[in-house]
Amino acid sequence: MRILLVEDEPKSGDYLRKGLTESGFTVDWVQTGPDGLHHAQTSDYNLIVLDVMLPAMSGWDVLQALRQTHDTPVLFLTARDEVEDRVKGLELGADDYLVKPFAFTELLARVRTLLRRGPTRESEIIVFADVQIDVIKRRVTRGEHRVDLTAKEFALLHLLAKRPGEVLSRSLIASQVWDMNFDSDTNVVDVAVRRLRAKLDDPHMQKLIHTVRGMGYVLEVRS
Incomplete structure (x- = not known):
């Protein structure tokens, strides 16, 4: 070694x-x-x-x-x-x-x-619907357009994309993205999701980030 x-x-x-x-x-x-x-x-x-x-x-x-x-x-x-x-x-x-x-x-x-742990690491490229996430270069594209994200927005999208179709609670997101315990009086997660949606979803007809009321957020394709 x-x-x-x-x-x-x-x-x-x-x-x-x-x-x-x-x-x-x-x-x-x-x-x-x-x-x-x-x-x-x-x-x-x-x-x-x-x-x-x-x-x-x-x-x-x-x-x-x-x-x-x-x-x-x-x-x-x-x-x-x-x-x-x-x-x-x-x-x-x-x-x-x-x-x-x-x-x-x-x-x-x-x-x-x-x-x-060995040499096997997560895939360098994550593809979901028409979104491509380059984990190493920290680059996101949707369709033919680049999506410029902050470090926290990228970490949030990366977390959702690693677990597509799974509803992630606000407390889990807070612990994984901010390394903090979730405080119900803090809306940091909701604000971050809203900003990510504005960049990733708002310019497109098909929305990928969805709210599951009372539970959290999920990345999935819905008809």
Whole structure:
């Protein structure tokens, strides 16, 4: 198993490289964002351990560029335990994250869990009716027209499209898209659905996003 470690701090990088090597992995260690992106794009790795704060190019930018062409599993290392940072990493395509400081045993457990999932990942292209969703490029088209969505709108559509015909509750949507517990006094889900409909459904005769009163929302074709 080959792992690419992208970590600019010498002591941390050396410590992680030694620990992973002693655990049976082949490890390539680089210390800048551009070097990390180059290695990730030109060599085959089973996993990338990627620090967020890097010189010349941040981990966010490395991941965003990498996801244009590769779906190699990525474990993010971040020094800030902020919900926004975690959500940003996951929306960009990270598979897991670990907040510094951490015990090496925890990192090793996360690495092994990601590797056990294997190389099979969800389809890069989701097609529903006349809608096409490019998961890697974060691009949506309906018919011949591109639909420009915000990150949250894309995450909402992606969630609905992965489970077509299934009614998704507001609480489930809130937890999956916003990483928050649903508050009945908050209309964030309804507002997001309304904005998504305005872009995806309003210009077309056939509506795809439907409200199931008292239950939630569903993506389906109705006659």
